[in-house]
Amino acid sequence: MTITQPTTQPDTDQAPTALDAARADLRGRLLADGVLLDLGSPGLYGRTGVFERVYAAVDAAAVRSQADLDADVLRFPPVEPLAAFERTDYIASFPDLAAAVSGFTGDDRAHRALLAARDRGERWESFLEPADLMLTPAVCHPVYGLIGDVVPAGGRNLDVLGDSFRREPSLDPMRLQAFHMHEFVHVGTPASARAHRDDRIPGMRALLESFGLGIDVVPANDPFFGRVGQVLARNQVEQSLKFEFVTHVYGPDLPETAISSANLHEDHFGTSFGLRTEDGAVAHSACLAFGLERITIALFALHGTAPDRWDGDVRAALGL
């Protein structure tokens, strides 16, 4: 019996660009040096001990940097009820990234039919039914339905961590399908939400720079879907609601990659979830999001795959 290790293959007819080549090179190094393991699907990896060591250090440093918020801890599973997903309107803006769950609800007879189809080499998904669950695309989504309808004076600070899933298979190791964001959410007044975002940007930048990363803070340009999405994307840039912390993962001549963000939602979630401040006004919210895998992989890209040989200042900043 021969063994076929799963190996993810590029799925494209396009000639590779310099950026494609740089991404393939980093991916190859991370796999060859045993930082990540190829699970056989683009953007899905196993993580080894060296990855986990840096990842845990990045997360701990992010938490320390926001300790003064005294935020309430909330952790979420990788799936959320369809009803909660629907309240965020995600399917309107990012349908191509959304992922729904289905399951088998049939009896013994239906199961035999499924297995017979499978034995014939046919697909068996038609035997499944929607499970009314979605993979959570953004870890802060479940928060807004849980914190009660009136936000106390001073607002609420929340420390949120969970699995995110976005259906964008890619051979770029900076673009995973399954990843984690550690988010520090504030829900309060228009002024306190804006201050949460604006006042903390310098500290986030300094933290990422202490890891040895060169950081620019730029208006975000999220991949809204379709023709309506082009308008939404333009609005997002013009309104400067969301900023991204970007760094050169692939050298100074290639585009930067976002590794964290600072996002002012204004009344978006307050309206959708009926959140109010004590004076009866619609609550505003803002969110600082550390992209844990992206920061971790940016560090391996910049400093190499042997953390014990990283610069002493970088190791000290990470507590490594």
Place this chain on the structure above:
Amino acid sequence: MTITQPTTQPDTDQAPTALDAARADLRGRLLADGVLLDLGSPGLYGRTGVFERVYAAVDAAAVRSQADLDADVLRFPPVEPLAAFERTDYIASFPDLAAAVSGFTGDDRAHRALLAARDRGERWESFLEPADLMLTPAVCHPVYGLIGDVVPAGGRNLDVLGDSFRREPSLDPMRLQAFHMHEFVHVGTPASARAHRDDRIPGMRALLESFGLGIDVVPANDPFFGRVGQVLARNQVEQSLKFEFVTHVYGPDLPETAISSANLHEDHFGTSFGLRTEDGAVAHSACLAFGLERITIALFALHGTAPDRWDGDVRAALGL
């Protein structure tokens, strides 16, 4: 605007049993005391700081107890490629627990049709296509395809942690849909695999007992599906391949609940994944699995929801 907090409702016509009542009582206490948050779907919860504190302590204690294995760390995302899922034959044994992922692959026009259907209050899952991904039902599954085809002398020890998902909605807080198993896997010879399971059962039992839990070790009785499954379940008990560590979460008069397991797979995964020892024989495997959420919730059930008031010995064993 009024707020509807999501509240999970029982979905049954059956008269509640004493066990149902005990489960509802524990669930109610965990929600009322802010240990868990109801996400609006049975068996899916948000976790608060007090939950996370005990959960992290349980996990750290489990890791310490297996430190002598010097196991290689592997971490996995909550989804796995369909091809990997198929090699485990899970859909034959547990179709009702399996969960498949689908996504939207259409264009702008198809998206408008989806949104129009949604606006009419119709379901929109028919606009999605299978994504060739499954939610991972058992965190050790991805391991066997990744460790190479020949296991070195002495075998391989692996420290595996990841999200598991099983589609079994329940109001029993001990039965989650999304949960974590910390598994310590050995792949080696028939003798080393059996020793991995048998020799470590007393230590696992002692660890769980040090948390103040009364533990019995009993043959497992997994919920194999359908009529063929009844035969498989009987075989499992007769062959004594899998043992469960069970405890009385709901008092001495009601059935015990499994919170960990020790499982000898014999050549099951070695054959499926073509794993061999150096002498060319099919590799055997075994797995010790700590059910992190189940242990954590059992502790809250037994000791109450305020860990600072738990018995000193229990807190010391957990490092709390």
